[in-house]
Amino acid sequence: MKLNHKKYFLFTLLCILSVSIYAHGVDAATQAFLVGNKGIAFGPFLYIGAKHMITGYDHLLFLVGVIFFLYKKKEILIYISFFTLGHSATLLFGVLADLQVNAYLIDAIIAASIIYKGFDNLGGFKQIFGKQPNTKIAVLIFGLFHGFGLATKLQEFKFDQEGLFVNLLGFNLGVEIGQFLALGLVLILFDFWRRHKSFIKFSKITNTLLMAAGFLLLAFQLTGYFLN
Amino acid sequence: MEKNNQLIVSKKQILKSVSIAFLIGVLVFVTAVLPAEYGKDPLGTGKLFGFSNLYIKENSFQLNFKKIELKDVGSPSAIVKPLEANNPAPEKQFDLIQDSIIVKIPAKKGIEYKVKMLKYGSTKYVWYSQNNEIVFLDFHGEVEEKNPPKEVFYESYTVAYSNNMAGTFTAPFKGKHGWYFKNLSDKEITIIIKLKGQYQLFN
Numbered sequence: 020m021k022l023n024h025k026k027y028f029l030f031t032l033l034c035i036l037s038v039s040i041y042a043h044g045v046d047a048a049t050q051a052f053l054v055g056n057k058g059i060a061f062g063p064f065l066y067i068g069a070k071h072m073i074t075g076y077d078h079l080l081f082l083v084g085v086i087f088f089l090y091k092k093k094e095i096l097i098y099i100s101f102f103t104l105g106h107s108a109t110l111l112f113g114v115l116a117d118l119q120v121n122a123y124l125i126d127a128i129i130a131a132s133i134i135y136k137g138f139d140n141l142g143g144f145k146q147i148f149g150k151q152p153n154t155k156i157a158v159l160i161f162g163l164f165h166g167f168g169l170a171t172k173l174q175e176f177k178f179d180q181e182g183l184f185v186n187l188l189g190f191n192l193g194v195e196i197g198q199f200l201a202l203g204l205v206l207i208l209f210d211f212w213r214r215h216k217s218f219i220k221f222s223k224i225t226n227t228l229l230m231a232a233g234f235l236l237l238a239f240q241l242t243g244y245f246l247n
Numbered sequence: 248m249e250k251n252n253q254l255i256v257s258k259k260q261i262l263k264s265v266s267i268a269f270l271i272g273v274l275v276f277v278t279a280v281l282p283a284e285y286g287k288d289p290l291g292t293g294k295l296f297g298f299s300n301l302y303i304k305e306n307s308f309q310l311n312f313k314k315i316e317l318k319d320v321g322s323p324s325a326i327v328k329p330l331e332a333n334n335p336a337p338e339k340q341f342d343l344i345q346d347s348i349i350v351k352i353p354a355k356k357g358i359e360y361k362v363k364m365l366k367y368g369s370t371k372y373v374w375y376s377q378n379n380e381i382v383f384l385d386f387h388g389e390v391e392e393k394n395p396p397k398e399v400f401y402e403s404y405t406v407a408y409s410n411n412m413a414g415t416f417t418a419p420f421k422g423k424h425g426w427y428f429k430n431l432s433d434k435e436i437t438i439i440i441k442l443k444g445q446y447q448l449f450n
Binding site: 134137138141142143146147223226227228229230231232233234235237238239242243246 | 255256257258260261262264265267268269271272273275276280281284285
């Protein structure tokens with residue numbers, strides 16, 4: 020039984036890793052669709068939104084950090100609602116108002132959000148600064164930045180203005196569906212893992228690795244910003 | 248009791264964790280991500296583990312060719328079209344034949360392949376590169392002249408970057424018609440040309 024859990028975890032981890040190879044942004048086929056699209060296309064945009072969320076490892080890493088120490092369903096729901104509220108607002112606003120924000124800088128802030136969450140989970144704010152920022156407000160604020168990230172990804176393709184609003188709603192709904200699916204998978208894994216002693220034992224390592232991933236992404240995005 | 252949302256970790260431990268996280272992040276970034284994504288290899292690890300190859304590979308897929316302009320079409324405007332171009336078409340064209348020709352273009356070199364055609368003779372053609380490599384090409388013709396000057400007149404029918412092209416060609420004048428292929432890569436490229444129509448091969 021014990022072995023089974025480990026295997027299951029490893030398998031899922033491999034699935035996530037293989038998906039993330041495509042990683043960020045939008046792949047060539049999707050890009051061709053976005054550029055060539057005319058008018059309303061609710062279904063395709065919904066799909067692109069969901070795909071972006073499931074293959075966007077930075078959003079996922081942040082969410083893993085957020086739910087790491089959330090045991091109650093109600094708490095998870097509250098935090099995810101804050102995140103969803105934040106990123107939906109800026110996604111819709113960013114695209115409709117045609118706000119151009121540098122994608123590298125936004126992604127760097129998203130990377131910083133991962134570092135923040137890992138640090139927060141370790142209790143770093145209380146121990147070192149003596150005060151912990153309100154976690155719900157932090158999730159909301161970083162949600163706003165994640166939404167700007169999504170908006171800039173979509174804006175990279177100067178697609179048709181016709182049917183923009185409907186397509187945008189489709190994309191946003193897709194993002195929520197993708198987030199729901201990815202989160203569901205993560206929660207199942209966590210549920211298994213939390214029953215083991217290894218969860219507490221490894222939680223320090225896990226959050227340290229979360230921060231490491233954040234530092235890596237931060238360096239990646241900042242280099243991209245300064246080179247381009 | 249609401250919250251137990253954090254670990255109880257000592258200050259020292261936290262600082263250690265942050266330092267380790269920072270080191271891992273920077274290390275992975277400098278040794279692997281930087282060479283693979285940005286083509287920069289400060290420690291030589293990209294070359295050692297082959298990460299650098301990823302960058303070059305991805306870059307070579309970009310179709311970032313020089314834009315073709317009107318001035319790239321045909322011979323320079325100073326060279327006038329020979330009068331022979333106005334000769335009438337013959338009563339009888341070359342017999343209908345077909346061929347399959349293999350042309351090998353060395354790395355970074357250009358090669359011409361041409362056939363003889365009479366005025367208004369018609370030939371169907373298709374060509375493609377063996378491994379779908381994209382080449383620069385100038386499909387053009389030269390008028391047959393009694394006393395050709397040093398710099399001959401030529402007319403470009405198609406100038407493009409492609410890995411494959413097909414069509415029917417009707418010669419506007421008697422002379423040599425065919426392709427100039429330029430290999431833009433570091434490896435030899437094989438082009439296969441198939442012809443069916445009223446033409447004659449050289450040699």
